[in-house]
Structures are given as structure tokens and as C-alpha cells.
Amino acid sequence: xxxxxxxxxxxxxxxxxxxxxxxxxxxxxxxxxxxxxxxxxxxxxxxxxxxxxxxxxxxxxxxxxxxxxxxxxxxxxxxxxxxxxxxxxxxxxxxxxxxxxxxxxxxxxxxxxxxxxxxxxxxxxxxxxxxxxxxxxxxxxxxxxxxxxxxxxxxxxxxxxxxxxxxxxxxxxxxxxxxxxxxxxxxxxxxxxxxxxxxxxxxxxxxxxxxxxxxxxxxxxxxxxxxxxxxxxxxxxxxxxxxxxxxxxxxxxxxxxxxxxxxxxxxxxxxxxxxxxxxxxxxxxxxxxxxxxxxxxxxxxxxxxxxxxxxxxxxxxxxxxxxxxxxxxxxxxxxxxxxxxxxxxxxxxxxxxxxxxxxxxxxxxxxxxxxxxxxxxxxxxxxxxxxxxxxxxxxxxxxxxxxxxxxxxxxxxxxxxxxxxxxxxxxxxxxxxxxxxxxxxxxxx
Amino acid sequence: xxxxxxxxxxxxxxxxxxxxxxxxxxxxxxxxxxxxxxxxxxxxxxxxxxxxxxxxxxxxxxxxxxxxxxxxxxxxxxxxxxxxxxxxxxxxxxxxxxxxxxxxxxxxxxxxxxxxxxxxxxxxxxxxxxxxxxxxxxxxxxxxxxxxxxxxxxxxxxxxxxxxxxxxxxxxxxxxxxxxxxxxxxxxxxxxxxxxxxxxxxxxxxxxxxxxxxxxxxxxxxxxxxxxxxxxxxxxxxxxxxxxxxxxxxxxxxxxxxxxxxxxxxxxxxxxxxxxxxxxxxxxxxxxxxxxxxxxxxxxxxxxxxxxxxxxxxxxxxxxxxxxxxxxxxxxxxxxxxxxxxxxxxxxxxxxxxxxxxxxxxxxxxxxxxxxxxxxxxxxxxxxxxxxxxxxxxxxxxxxxxxxxxxxxxxxxxxxxxxxxxxxxxxxxxxxxxxxxxxxxxxxx
Numbered sequence: 001x002x003x004x005x006x007x008x009x010x011x012x013x014x015x016x017x018x019x020x021x022x023x024x025x026x027x028x029x030x031x032x033x034x035x036x037x038x039x040x041x042x043x044x045x046x047x048x049x050x051x052x053x054x055x056x057x058x059x060x061x062x063x064x065x066x067x068x069x070x071x072x073x074x075x076x077x078x079x080x081x082x083x084x085x086x087x088x089x090x091x092x093x094x095x096x097x098x099x100x101x102x103x104x105x106x107x108x109x110x111x112x113x114x115x116x117x118x119x120x121x122x123x124x125x126x127x128x129x130x131x132x133x134x135x136x137x138x139x140x141x142x143x144x145x146x147x148x149x150x151x152x153x154x155x156x157x158x159x160x161x162x163x164x165x166x167x168x169x170x171x172x173x174x175x176x177x178x179x180x181x182x183x184x185x186x187x188x189x190x191x192x193x194x195x196x197x198x199x200x201x202x203x204x205x206x207x208x209x210x211x212x213x214x215x216x217x218x219x220x221x222x223x224x225x226x227x228x229x230x231x232x233x234x235x236x237x238x239x240x241x242x243x244x245x246x247x248x249x250x251x252x253x254x255x256x257x258x259x260x261x262x263x264x265x266x267x268x269x270x271x272x273x274x275x276x277x278x279x280x281x282x283x284x285x286x287x288x289x290x291x292x293x294x295x296x297x298x299x300x301x302x303x304x305x306x307x308x309x310x311x312x313x314x315x316x317x318x319x320x321x322x323x324x325x326x327x328x329x330x331x332x333x334x335x336x337x338x339x340x341x342x343x344x345x346x347x348x349x350x351x352x353x354x355x356x357x358x359x360x361x362x363x364x365x366x367x368x369x370x371x372x373x374x375x376x377x378x379x380x381x382x383x384x385x386x387x388x389x390x391x392x393x394x395x396x397x398x399x400x401x402x403x404x405x406x407x408x409x410x411x412x413x414x415x416x417x418x419x420x421x422x423x424x425x426x427x428x429x430x431x432x433x434x435x436x437x438x439x440x441x442x443x444x445x
Numbered sequence: 446x447x448x449x450x451x452x453x454x455x456x457x458x459x460x461x462x463x464x465x466x467x468x469x470x471x472x473x474x475x476x477x478x479x480x481x482x483x484x485x486x487x488x489x490x491x492x493x494x495x496x497x498x499x500x501x502x503x504x505x506x507x508x509x510x511x512x513x514x515x516x517x518x519x520x521x522x523x524x525x526x527x528x529x530x531x532x533x534x535x536x537x538x539x540x541x542x543x544x545x546x547x548x549x550x551x552x553x554x555x556x557x558x559x560x561x562x563x564x565x566x567x568x569x570x571x572x573x574x575x576x577x578x579x580x581x582x583x584x585x586x587x588x589x590x591x592x593x594x595x596x597x598x599x600x601x602x603x604x605x606x607x608x609x610x611x612x613x614x615x616x617x618x619x620x621x622x623x624x625x626x627x628x629x630x631x632x633x634x635x636x637x638x639x640x641x642x643x644x645x646x647x648x649x650x651x652x653x654x655x656x657x658x659x660x661x662x663x664x665x666x667x668x669x670x671x672x673x674x675x676x677x678x679x680x681x682x683x684x685x686x687x688x689x690x691x692x693x694x695x696x697x698x699x700x701x702x703x704x705x706x707x708x709x710x711x712x713x714x715x716x717x718x719x720x721x722x723x724x725x726x727x728x729x730x731x732x733x734x735x736x737x738x739x740x741x742x743x744x745x746x747x748x749x750x751x752x753x754x755x756x757x758x759x760x761x762x763x764x765x766x767x768x769x770x771x772x773x774x775x776x777x778x779x780x781x782x783x784x785x786x787x788x789x790x791x792x793x794x795x796x797x798x799x800x801x802x803x804x805x806x807x808x809x810x811x812x813x814x815x816x817x818x819x820x821x822x823x824x825x826x827x828x829x830x831x832x833x834x835x836x837x838x839x840x841x842x843x844x845x846x847x848x849x850x851x852x853x854x855x856x857x858x859x860x861x862x863x864x865x866x867x868x869x870x871x872x873x874x875x876x877x878x879x880x881x882x883x884x885x886x887x888x889x890x
Contacts, residue, residue, distance in 0.1 A: 035861075035862065035863075036590060036594060036860065036861065036862045037860075037861045037862070037863070053498055053500045054861070054863060055498045055500075055858070055859050055861060058861050058863065060860040060861065062638035062639075062860075063638070063860070065638075066634075066637065066638065077637075077638070077640060080640075080641070082598060083594040083598075083862075084598070100595070100598045101598060101600075134861075134863055135863060138863070145481060149481060149528040150545070153527060153528075153529070153545045153546060155546075192511065192522075193507035193508070193510075193511065193522070194507075195522060195525075196525070394850070394858060405839070413500070413839060414500050415481065415482075415505040415507075415508070416480075416481065416482045416499070416500060416503050416505065416579075417480065417481045417482070417528075418480075418482070418499060418503065418579055418580060418583070
């Protein structure tokens with residue numbers, strides 16, 4: 001009898017975990033991803049702020065798959081990898097169509113995650129910088145460094161201010177981490193390298209639509225984060241929405257216009273499902289509805305996990321963090337194996353180990369069980385936990401060494417403006433003369 | 446009295462060395478480069494073959510400039526850096542015009558190096574991969590890895606062969622290094638990662654127009670290199686010229702057509718002078734003619750060094766290696782200081798410490814004084830010398846650790862297909878059906 005084929009689409013936290021949990025099941029496992037590497041998304045902001053090298057948090061999938069084969073001497077990976085873009089899933093034919101070939105499946109795990117959503121804000125998708133993929137993080141790094149270079153050559157003080165204004169839209173973990181990391185970056189030895197630049201002129205502005213930061217964590221932690229970021233010099237606008245992003249400025253709904261060469265968008269995410277032969281039921285933000293077993297409502301042999309799936313626990317939706325995807329990956333592997341044995345799949349139960357968020361400059365916030373805590377301990381725990389979850393000993397060692405270097409020497413090592421795929425800064429709209437006059441007047445008032 | 450301003454264009458080996466040698470001269474030094482980093486060009490081929498990370502051989506210029514200031518407590522770099530593209534030099538006004546601003550000079554050092562020249566071969570500039578800049582090296586890495594991924598999914602054996610054929614045009618040091626490094630790469634643990642791929646099918650072809658490899662070194666070393674590369678499985682065509690490169694094949698002047706998804710061009714270089722207000726006299730390959738003092742024939746206060754200048758020593762032109770540029774950087778600094786003191790500049794004398802080239806797989810060739818040697822010792826010396834010349838202790842340590850990892854574990858760590866700025870592989874022209882038939886026929890004959 002031919003062994004059944006299980007196809008997994010997406011090599012993020014959920015997809016990779018499912019592949020690992022299924023590796024020794026005897027089934028024929030095919031893992032598909034459009035990249036040849038797994039991205040450790042929680043550390044992307046450290047790429048954008050010149051702290052880590054892209055290679056440290058992106059791991060070649062084929063190297064990861066080596067570890068899944070228990071018998072080292074066979075040298076044959078138990079999971080096959082296929083680098084391709086999925087174009088369509090045909091449920092009736094049970095085929096995944098990619099840009100390279102069509103792959104038949106008996107069971108399918110969809111783990112294609114989510115992407116940045118610009119919430120319909122005019123100009124945001126063209127002019128704002130997202131921070132959800134490795135390439136976006138590199139592009140943002142290039143942008144930030146380019147702004148410093150250009151500002152150091154800009155004689156007009158208002159244009160210089162525009163180049164040194166960084167607006168972060170969104171007060172969730174990514175927005176908070178990015179704000180803190182930018183402060184850290186600009187307080188590092190970098191200052192000495194721009195003698196013609198007064199880095200006191202840098203303006204970091206965080207715009208949050210809700211009434212507090214880190215809305216998914218206890219209120220106390222959001223308040224602490226707010227105070228800490230303010231201390232660090234970040235200007236925070238709460239209950240404020242962005243109405244428009246242009247090439248060089250942000251318009252707020254209260255009609256304020258802030259000239260800024262860099263707008264970082266961390267405000268919205270939406271699920272990123274593949275095209276399918278039949279329409280699937282979805283919840284808000286395009287997340288696919290699934291049974292408690294993580295099976296699609298419509299297809300008993302197709303599962304959705306991670307940020308792609310709308311999963312509730314105790315009446316509340318899960319929030320889209322890595323541990324959820326990892327645990328779902330394990331659950332889905334177990335359920336498929338149960339189905340192969342003729343048993344019925346079991347509902348997924350999430351075990352919440354806690355939540356951590358890092359603010360930067362030696363502070364963070366965390367919640368474990370009923371215990372909410374802040375400060376240096378949370379900061380250290382955040383670093384430790386992320387180090388442990390990073391794939392590969394080599395990467396762990398390199399990241400640890402780099403962090404030690406960063407914090408002991410107060411320096412940033414990775415500062416190249418390279419492979420500037422679409423560096424928007426090159427084309428930012430500098431304030432024209434009449435606007436310069438206008439702002440100059442309004443400032444002197 | 447205002448201190449004189451010396452402007453240096455280009456932060457390669459020559460330009461950086463000139464800046465360092467002038468740092469404590471009391472003059473106002475401005476260093477201009479279009480990148481914010483210095484590229485250690487001799488190791489580019491290790492980027493292209495997934496051995497080193499781009500950040501290890503590219504060093505932020507502002508970080509290098511820190512070291513040039515002797516008094517650490519002043520914290521003010523003695524050399525100012527300006528990231529900009531030079532658009533024109535106006536000799537009569539003594540101004541360097543960049544895309545950002547215009548910079549006046551009293552003395553000017555041109556060190557803008559050279560770029561790949563495709564020798565008028567049709568299709569080469571569009572379809573062949575150059576290896577002269579960091580971005581080109583990353584693009585080539587992406588291409589090589591993409592070809593392996595695509596070949597592992599290609600069912601047609603001829604198209605697979607096309608994807609696995611790598612043609613290197615040029616038998617100088619870069620071509621030889623690239624050929625050897627590709628062999629090393631494909632013999633590493635990578636093999637295990639492509640179980641569906643028989644890497645014996647990989648074809649490496651080196652095409653050289655002359656009658657031997659490494660024409661700038663003693664004949665004996667070229668012969669050794671030829672034999673060694675043949676042993677390693679590289680097919681070498683001597684006295685063969687490429688007449689055309691298409692998207693997916695190479696045409697030779699002997700009318701042979703080789704289907705190949707990847708053509709690596711290391712055959713030609715030409716000087717890369719900035720546009721100037723007056724035409725400058727130049728030698729072949731666009732190199733600027735200079736006095737023995739390295740001053741331009743036309744401008745006594747403008748110097749040209751490195752690959753940009755045509756410099757003869759003992760009746761023979763210099764060959765364009767890093768030590769030449771470094772020594773010229775020192776000489777030019779000394780000559781400008783002599784001019785500032787009202788003395789006349791002195792002729793440049795090159796001290797040849799020797800030459801080394803690496804073949805890969807534990808072999809290299811070298812010539813020191815009259816002694817020509819080959820094998821493991823030359824290989825080890827090459828690694829050692831390049832490690833010593835690499836800027837920065839951090840980079841030296843990381844490169845050393847990576848080399849140890851590479852050679853002890855037989856693995857390649859850096860294998861990401863990222864920021865695929867213009868990955869030509871995506872669009873390579875796969876053999877159409879009629880050609881497939883043709884090649885199938887001709888092979889079966």
C-alpha cells in the first residue's frame with residue numbers, strides 16, 4: 001500500500017512544527033514554502049534596527065529538515081521540501097497547484113500565516129514600511145540608515161527634521177519593540193559617527209488608535225510600557241488614527257500633518273489564505289473558520305493552523321503568537337495520525353505558558369499565569385526565551401555573542417545599506433519651499 | 446588660515462588607505478562613496494558560494510573612520526564621510542558635484558575603481574552574472590541556490606541539466622576561485638539536502654580565451670591550477686571565446702551552444718572614472734594616464750589611484766590587486782603633504798610582496814619573490830593573508846569561525862535566497878520542446 005501523502009503549506013512556526021511532529025509517522029510528508037528559509041519573526045525588529053544579521057534569524061529549511069530524520073545514517077530527509085508559490089488548492093481533486101508543479105495530497109495542512117493590512121488608509125501600502133517579512137526588515141534597515149546619511153548632508157533644518165522623524169503606527173508588541181529598539185540604536189555608539197548631526201533632533205512618534213498600549217496584556221503592563229517609552233523620549237499619541245500616508249508625511253484624523261520620511265506600519269494584520277476551488281468560511285481579518293479539531297469546516301482532511309486560522313479558547317480568540325502556532329502544529333499532527341488510524345480527531349487545547357514583550361533599554365513586561373511583572377527581569381526573560389526557541393545551535397551562539405557585543409560595547413555592528421530592493425527613502429518627498437515657509441512660520445508662532 | 450580640503454572619491458582599498466594616511470595631516474578630509482560600506486572584494490566569491498555572510502566582508506565606513514582618530518576622547522572623526530554618487534568633477538571650479546551637494550576641493554584623489562566589462566559580447570550584460578560588487582555576489586548566491594531548488598523539482602532531465610550547468614567565463618583569479626568554491630560548495634553537506642537531485646549531474650565549465658589560466662602568474666602555476674581544477678571535475682575550455690549569452694545558454698565562437706541557466710562573467714574589467722569637465726587622457730580599458738607621481742597628466746592637484754589609474758613599474762603595467770591600491774594610497778597621501786609643504790611630489794614605487802591565488806579544496810598557488818609554490822601551503826597562506834587584511838577584529842573572528850565551521854563540518858551555513866533583487870534565474874529561458882528533442886537526438890547519437 002502506498003503511504004498517504006501529507007502536504008504542509010508554509011514553513012513558519014506552525015508548519016515546521018507539524019512537519020517535525022509528523023516526520024516519523026511513516027507518511028510521505030511534503031513541506032512547501034515560497035522561501036527557502038524559516039523566518040524567526042519575533043526578532044525581525046532587531047534586523048530593522050541594525051542589531052542582528054539577517055542570516056542569524058533566518059534558517060535554511062533544508063538544514064532544519066536534516067534534524068527531523070532520526071536515523072542519521074540513512075541521510076535521507078524524512079520530510080521533502082519544495083520551494084514554490086502555492087497558486088490554488090483544488091479540494092475536489094485533492095491537489096495543491098504551485099508555480100512549479102501540482103502536488104496531490106491525502107491530508108493538507110494550511111499554515112500560510114498573515115500579512116500586513118493597511119486598513120484602507122490612503123497611501124499606506126505605497127509609502128509606509130511594513131515589518132512582517134525578512135525582506136521588509138532589511139528594507140526598513142536600509143531606510144533608517146539612509147535617513148541618517150541624508151540628514152547628515154541636509155542643510156535645511158526642517159528637511160533634516162523630516163528625515164529624522166520616525167513614525168510608528170500601531171501600539172501592539174511590534175510597535176512597542178520597534179520604538180524601544182530605535183531608541184537603543186540611536187543611543188548607541190552610532191551618535192559619534194554623525195558629528196554633523198544632532199541626534200537629539202530625532203523624533204520618535206508612536207501612534208495608537210486604542211486608549212492604551214499592548215491591548216492584549218493586562219492594563220497595568222500597558223501603562224508601564226507607556227511610561228517607560230515616554231521616559232525614553234518616544235512621543236505617544238493614544239486614541240489617534242492615521243488618515244493618510246504620503247511620500248514624506250503622515251496625516252492624522254485630527255488633521256495634524258507630521259512631516260516624516262519614515263512611517264513604520266505595525267497596525268494591522270490579515271490572514272493570507274491560498275486561493276481555493278471552493279470558498280471557505282472565514283472570520284474577521286480573513287481568518288479561516290475551523291472546528292475545535294482545527295479541521296476546516298468544509299473539508300475534513302484539510303487543517304488550518306497559526307495566524308491563518310480563527311481559533312477560540314474559553315470563548316476568546318487566540319492572539320497570534322508563536323506558541324499558539326507551535327502547539328497547533330503538534331495537535332494537527334496528532335489529529336492526522338488519528339484519522340489515519342481510523343479514529344476521530346480531538347479538539348485542540350492551548351496551554352498558555354505566559355506572554356512577554358520587550359520594550360528595550362533593559363526593560364520589558366510579562367505575564368505568567370496570574371503574575372504580571374515589569375522591568376529588567378522581563379527584559380532578560382524575553383531575551384532568554386527567544387534565544388532558546390531560535391532554531392539551530394550556531395544561530396543561538398551567534399545571536400548571544402551579538403547581544404553581548406551590543407550591550408557591553410554599546411555598538412551596532414550591522415549597518416550596511418545593501419540590496420536596497422525598493423528603498424523608498426531614495427524617493428521620499430522632501431518638503432517643498434512653500435511648505436518649508438509654512439512650517440517655519442507655524443513653528444515661530 | 447583655513448586648512449586645505451582634500452576630497453577622496455571612493456572608499457575601496459586605495460581611497461580608504463589614502464584617508465587613513467592623511468587623517469592626521471591637519472587637512473580637512475572628505476571621503477565620498479556611493480555605499481556606506483567598504484567591500485573586501487577578494488572574498489566576494491565566498492559570498493556567492495554561500496560560505497560567508499555579506500556582513501562579514503562589508504564594513505561600515507563610519508566604523509572604520511572611528512579608528513583614524515588618534516585622540517579617542519575628542520570623539521570627532523578626523524575624516525568626514527559623505528554617502529553620495531559623484532556625478533561630475535569640475536576641474537576649473539575645483540568642485541565635486543554629487544547627487545546630494547557640491548563639494549569644493551584643494552586636492553582631489555580619484556579612487557573609483559573598475560567595473561565589469563562584457564567585451565561587447567551580445568547578451569552578456571543582460572544575462573550573465575558579474576561578481577564585482579556585494580550586491581552582485583548576493584544576487585549570484587540567490588541564483589545558484591535557486592537553480593538547485595528548481596532542478597530538484599524539474600522532471601525533464603535536459604532541463605535539469607541546464608539548471609545544473611554553471612559556466613564561468615574568464616580564467617583569471619576570480620574565475621578560478623569561483624570554480625573551486627563551487628566544487629567545494631557542491632561537495633559539502635548540501636548534497637544530502639537534495640535527495641531527489643544527483644549532484645554528479647552538475648557541470649562546471651570554465652571558458653578561457655587565452656592558452657592558460659592565471660596569465661598574470663608564472664606558467665607553472667597556471668598549469669598546476671588547470672590540472673587541479675580538472676581533477677576537481679571542472680571542464681576547462683582554453684583558447685575559447687564566448688560569442689553570445691542568451692537567457693539559458695552560452696554560444697561559443699566555435700559554434701558550440703551549451704544550455705546553462707547560470708553564466709558567471711569574470712572576463713573583463715574597465716576603469717570607472719567619474720564624468721569630468723575636461724577630457725582626460727586614458728590608456729586601454731579606460732584607465733587614466735598619470736605621472737609616475739600618480740598625478741593626472743592634466744591636473745597637478747588631482748591624483749588617480751587603484752584600478753582607475755594606469756601605472757607602470759619597470760615598464761610593465763600593474764595588474765589591479767589590492768596591495769597596489771593600498772601602496773598607492775600611502776604614496777598619494779605623502780605626495781599631497783609634500784605639495785602642501787611646497788615640495789614636489791615623488792614618483793610611486795611598488796613593492797611586490799608576492800601574489801597568491803586560491804583554487805579551493807585545500808589548494809592554491811603563490812609566488813613570493815622568485816619562489817613559485819602550489820598546494821596546501823598556498824591555500825593556507827591565502828586564507829591567513831586575507832584574514833589579516835580584513836578590516837575589524839570582529840569580522841576577522843567571525844570569518845575565522847565560519848571557515849573553521851565550513852572546513853571542519855563540511856557544511857555551508859549561509860543559504861538564504863533573499864532580497865532577490867533581480868534574480869535572473871526566475872526568468873531563465875527553459876529549453877523549449879523542439880530544442881529538447883534536438884539535444885536528446887544529438888546526445889543519443
